[in-house]
Amino acid sequence: MTTETDFDKATAVRPAEGTDDRYRADFSTDWLNHGHVNGGFLLAVAARALGERLAQGPARVDPFALSAHFLSRSAPGPVEIRTDVVRQGRQLSTGTASIVQTDQKGVQAERVRITGTYRDLDTLNDEVFTSATAPDLPPREECVSTETASNEILSRSQLHQHLDLRLDPRTTGWSNEEGPSGEGAARGWMRFRDGREPDPLALLLASDVLPPVTFDLGAAGLPLTVHMSVHVRAKPAPGWLRLSQRTSNYAGGFLEQDVEIWDSKDRLALQARHLIYVVPFSG
Amino acid sequence: MTTETDFDKATAVRPAEGTDDRYRADFSTDWLNHGHVNGGFLLAVAARALGERLAQGPARVDPFALSAHFLSRSAPGPVEIRTDVVRQGRQLSTGTASIVQTDQKGVQAERVRITGTYRDLDTLNDEVFTSATAPDLPPREECVSTETASNEILSRSQLHQHLDLRLDPRTTGWSNEEGPSGEGAARGWMRFRDGREPDPLALLLASDVLPPVTFDLGAAGLPLTVHMSVHVRAKPAPGWLRLSQRTSNYAGGFLEQDVEIWDSKDRLALQARHLIYVVPFSG
Numbered sequence: 001m002t003t004e005t006d007f008d009k010a011t012a013v014r015p016a017e018g019t020d021d022r023y024r025a026d027f028s029t030d031w032l033n034h035g036h037v038n039g040g041f042l043l044a045v046a047a048r049a050l051g052e053r054l055a056q057g058p059a060r061v062d063p064f065a066l067s068a069h070f071l072s073r074s075a076p077g078p079v080e081i082r083t084d085v086v087r088q089g090r091q092l093s094t095g096t097a098s099i100v101q102t103d104q105k106g107v108q109a110e111r112v113r114i115t116g117t118y119r120d121l122d123t124l125n126d127e128v129f130t131s132a133t134a135p136d137l138p139p140r141e142e143c144v145s146t147e148t149a150s151n152e153i154l155s156r157s158q159l160h161q162h163l164d165l166r167l168d169p170r171t172t173g174w175s176n177e178e179g180p181s182g183e184g185a186a187r188g189w190m191r192f193r194d195g196r197e198p199d200p201l202a203l204l205l206a207s208d209v210l211p212p213v214t215f216d217l218g219a220a221g222l223p224l225t226v227h228m229s230v231h232v233r234a235k236p237a238p239g240w241l242r243l244s245q246r247t248s249n250y251a252g253g254f255l256e257q258d259v260e261i262w263d264s265k266d267r268l269a270l271q272a273r274h275l276i277y278v279v280p281f282s283g
Numbered sequence: 284m285t286t287e288t289d290f291d292k293a294t295a296v297r298p299a300e301g302t303d304d305r306y307r308a309d310f311s312t313d314w315l316n317h318g319h320v321n322g323g324f325l326l327a328v329a330a331r332a333l334g335e336r337l338a339q340g341p342a343r344v345d346p347f348a349l350s351a352h353f354l355s356r357s358a359p360g361p362v363e364i365r366t367d368v369v370r371q372g373r374q375l376s377t378g379t380a381s382i383v384q385t386d387q388k389g390v391q392a393e394r395v396r397i398t399g400t401y402r403d404l405d406t407l408n409d410e411v412f413t414s415a416t417a418p419d420l421p422p423r424e425e426c427v428s429t430e431t432a433s434n435e436i437l438s439r440s441q442l443h444q445h446l447d448l449r450l451d452p453r454t455t456g457w458s459n460e461e462g463p464s465g466e467g468a469a470r471g472w473m474r475f476r477d478g479r480e481p482d483p484l485a486l487l488l489a490s491d492v493l494p495p496v497t498f499d500l501g502a503a504g505l506p507l508t509v510h511m512s513v514h515v516r517a518k519p520a521p522g523w524l525r526l527s528q529r530t531s532n533y534a535g536g537f538l539e540q541d542v543e544i545w546d547s548k549d550r551l552a553l554q555a556r557h558l559i560y561v562v563p564f565s566g
Binding site for chain 2: 071086096110130219226231250275
């Protein structure tokens with residue numbers, strides 16, 4: 001029916017031989033973000049493995065409410081995903097997934113621990129009583145494309161080369177002579193460059209592809225995600241996604257980053273919150 | 284140094300004999316909310332057990348970033364809390380805790396699964412670059428006290444009898460002839476009636492004691508929490524807490540409830556998000 005796309009290949013998981021709860025995957029260097037494995041990418045791989053595990057049960061399952069606690073820094077290369085079923089109900093199923101890597105000395109380290117509650121998103125009713133509104137974005141042709149950006153921060157990410165990302169210029173002053181706005185926001189349009197349409201797994205990736213809000217705050221330091229909480233609130237319609245990130249509480253070296261993803265039919269498809277540690281630049 | 288308070292007694296955990304990873308506790312009928320064990324109370328008990336477990340390691344630990352996936356409905360009575368250490372680092376430690384109850388037929392059921400990242404909150408630096416502002420609350424004497432409320436929903440909760448809760452009257456129209464505002468908010472002042480000062484565990488309880496935002500929305504149905512994500516961002520100063528809850532996305536039968544708790548020194552001490560299923564009243 002469909003050709004396997006870049007994203008589907010990169011996040012593919014296969015059962016580990018002789019087990020029904022372990023999966024293998026490979027973190028490709030072709031999806032790194034400035035040398036690092038992206039948090040949303042990790043989450044998509046873990047959620048895919050957990051989804052396959054829970055699909056062994058009776059219910060149709062999509063990722064719905066996910067928590068990810070990041071434990072150590074991932075590297076490109078092979079990974080094992082260990083899954084555990086916590087509860088399988090008629091509507092909601094919950095499980096855990098750990099991504100584990102073995103280093104060159106043979107030492108195993110857990111990279112991320114996720115707990116996920118899954119459900120069939122197609123059975124959500126269509127009633128919307130909502131005051132949330134989609135981000136006010138300029139037309140795509142007036143946005144800053146990561147493809148044409150001269151700024152190294154935008155252009156040196158293999159991950160972003162799979163995406164067509166158009167950033168709201170009101171949130172990219174940090175990349176040019178305007179300077180950061182100080183608002184602590186990032187907004188933009190996104191789709192996959194190869195035309196793959198969004199689905200819940202793609203939303204997990206998309207929840208972590210905008211520039212960190214620290215750039216727009218003008219905050220020095222390396223942002224490191226400690227915790228992600230993600231709610232997939234609707235299966236996204238085909239077409240462009242609109243992404244929005246903002247923070248209101250940068251204190252004690254940590255900040256929250258609230259993410260919204262809106263689909264082409266004006267549905268709020270994902271709400272996420274990241275807890276981010278801003279590692280001071282030593283010097 | 285201190286007398287054990289109501290809240291400390293109610294959330295007390297003791298090691299299960301012969302183990303170093305299991306704890307026992309009792310859900311008292313004296314802390315029920317309309318016949319149910321409150322989600323914030325559950326979280327406080329689980330977080331306390333996990334904190335004791337992680338305190339066996341080298342680091343001083345306070346609950347910092349917690350995820351709770353609710354699995355089945357708790358009942359008053361004895362519980363077992365099973366803990367697991369995921370990672371102990373110099374600054375951050377992560378573990379899991381499950382609350383398990385055994386029913387009258389001897390069947391065990393897991394009530395909630397939490398994953399918690401802990402750290403020493405005293406070592407957070409004092410720098411605050413924040414645009415968040417404390418909720419604008421009327422003076423306490425102009426607020427609606429749960430003690431004097433004639434409304435049954437407010438007055439028939441044993442849990443709330445341990446609290447001095449003063450609700451912003453702009454968010455309590457649902458309890459009188461004014462009717463719900465439709466904004467989807469709840470706000471108020473809170474302290475323990477016995478004078479116990481707030482700490483991180485108390486914040487976990489406080490993150491779930493306001494009336495659900497469904498009341499102020501005028502949404503029919505029983506709110507049932509599926510997932511909680513909680514960040515304790517500062518050790519609260521002594522004195523009254525200011526609590527705020529709001530929603531912006533009630534869709535497909537689910538809504539997010541964003542919680543903020545501010546302390547008496549105007550620090551944003553807790554940020555939480557609940558994912559709530561609104562169970563339709565059958566009729």
